Amino acid sequence: MPQRLFLFVLLGATFLLGACQDVVELDVPDSxxxxxxxxxxxxxxxxxxxxxxxxxxxxxxxxxRVANAEVRLFKNDSLLEVLEPNPVVExxxxxxxxxxxxxxxxxxxxxxxxxxxxxxxxxxxxPETLKPVSQIDSMNIQALDRTTTPRAFQAGxxxxxxxxxxxxxxxxxxxxxxxxxxxxRRDIFVLDDENFDGLYYGGDLLPPFPIFGPFxxxxxxxxxxxxxxxxxxxSVSAEYASFLQLIDEQTSVGTPFDAPxxxxxxxxxRQGNPQDYAFGYFYASAYSEDSVIRIP
Numbered sequence: 001m002p003q004r005l006f007l008f009v010l011l012g013a014t015f016l017l018g019a020c021q022d023v024v025e026l027d028v029p030d031s032x033x034x035x036x037x038x039x040x041x042x043x044x045x046x047x048x049x050x051x052x053x054x055x056x057x058x059x060x061x062x063x064x065r066v067a068n069a070e071v072r073l074f075k076n077d078s079l080l081e082v083l084e085p086n087p088v089v090e091x092x093x094x095x096x097x098x099x100x101x102x103x104x105x106x107x108x109x110x111x112x113x114x115x116x117x118x119x120x121x122x123x124x125x126x127p128e129t130l131k132p133v134s135q136i137d138s139m140n141i142q143a144l145d146r147t148t149t150p151r152a153f154q155a156g157x158x159x160x161x162x163x164x165x166x167x168x169x170x171x172x173x174x175x176x177x178x179x180x181x182x183x184x185r186r187d188i189f190v191l192d193d194e195n196f197d198g199l200y201y202g203g204d205l206l207p208p209f210p211i212f213g214p215f216x217x218x219x220x221x222x223x224x225x226x227x228x229x230x231x232x233x234x235s236v237s238a239e240y241a242s243f244l245q246l247i248d249e250q251t252s253v254g255t256p257f258d259a260p261x262x263x264x265x266x267x268x269x270r271q272g273n274p275q276d277y278a279f280g281y282f283y284a285s286a287y288s289e290d291s292v293i294r295i296p
Contacts (some may be wrong), residue, residue, distance in 0.1 A: 020037035024152040024174070032117030032252045034279040036063065037268045039093075041105050043130060043286045047095030049083060049107065053119050054279065065091025066119065070110040075103055077127075091208045099130045108271065109145050122271040123278050126239075130284035133173050133235035137202075139211075139292045150207035156214025159292050160231045163209070169197045174285075177211065178230040188248040191239045215294060230291040239267065240283045 031054070039049030051066040071083040071093040083093035099105060104127040113120045139161055144152035152158065165171070175189040203206035212229045236244070246264050266281035 009123040015222050028137070029166060033064075033115070034118045035066070035109075035111060035121075035123060035268075036280045037107070037109060037123060037125070037278055037282065039107065039282045041073070041095065041130070041284050044097050045287075046098055047081075047093075047105075047107075049093045049109075049282065051091050051111070053111065053115065053117070060192040066111055066115065067071040067091060068112055069093070072108045073097075074106050074108065075100075077104070079108075080105075099284055099286075101130055101132050101283075101286060104129050105282075107282050118278075122240075123268055124271045125282040125287070126267040126274075128237055128240070128267070128282065128284040130169070130286060131235040131237070132166065133233045133286040133288050134163050134166050134171070135288045136231065137164065137235060139231065139290045141231075141292055141294055144213070150210055152210070152214070153242060157294070158210045158213030158215075159231075159294075160202070160208035161211050161231065161290070162200075163233075163288075164200050165196050165198055166191050167198035169193060170238070171197075172236045172238055174234040174236050174241075174244065176232045176234065177213070178228075179212075180228050188244050190236065190244050190253075192241065226293050226295045228291055228293050231289065233288040234285040236283060236285060240281060243267075243281050 033053040033055070034055060036052045037049065039047060041047040049071050051069050051071070052063045053066060055063045067085065072085060073095055081095055081097055083095045086092035086094050106127040107123075107125045109123045111120050111123070112122055114143065139159060141157055141159055142157045143156070144150065145155035146152065150160075171193045173191055175187070175191065177184045177187055177189075196206065199206050211231055215227075231235045235283070243264070243266055250261070250264060264279070265277050268278040268280050268282065270276040270278065
């Protein structure tokens with residue numbers, strides 16, 4: 001066979017083999033819809049609750065929202081208020097009273113009949129105590145590298161936090177971060193004080209806490225506008241910290257070390273039967289915030 005013809009046949013066969021693809025259709029059984037109840041109350045913000053339902057596995061749209069529910073907020077087992085539906089956001093319910101440190105809060109939710117599956121019915125949440133949070137003293141910007149304290153794996157400008165961890169073992173707090181007006185939504189960052197109880201970040205024993213950086217990861221090189229980096233500490237319970245950790249494990253995918261699939265159960269259940277759970281979590285939290293502006 002001439003060499004040119006051989007190459008033509010070889011390339012054609014390669015193309016045909018590469019073009020042969022089997023379409024694999026996954027048969028994922030549909031489960032009946034269930035209620036999803038998420039919300040919080042803080043020492044600076046009244047209660048906010050969102051009620052939705054689960055949806056089909058391959059559904060890409062926003063999950064269905066639940067309107068016309070009755071949401072009651074309890075403080076130390078006494079009714080505090082009935083949350084009002086948000087007239088602008090379907091499925092969202094708003095309170096009027098800010099939370100108080102040291103008080104316990106829980107919800108009772110009545111979802112009317114007419115919803116499919118296991119959505120309708122009476123639900124409640126396990127009580128959450130609104131605990132104090134470590135207060136941020138200050139936040140500044142420093143250039144770090146391998147020779148500085150704290151050391152940086154990559155040289156650049158970092159935003160550093162200075163704060164006192166509250167004395168008393170058993171504190172947990174979540175860190176939320178914003179760049180200008182954009183929240184780092186994939187961040188699930190929870191600290192505990194098991195090995196750092198009562199210590200000061202930025203003192204003699206511990207360096208300041210690097211919360212942003214190097215800035216090249218977040219902003220465009222040679223950007224001319226100033227950028228604001230904002231941080232919020234949220235006190236959380238040990239149960240909510242575990243819930244967040246499980247979410248982080250289940251959503252961090254793409255490596256051989258991924259956690260096996262697991263059911264993520266929060267603190268919402270059908271009233272009178274803790275074994276008949278819904279999905280979501282209602283938590284109570286205190287806030288501490290600070291920000292710093294980086295001027296190019």
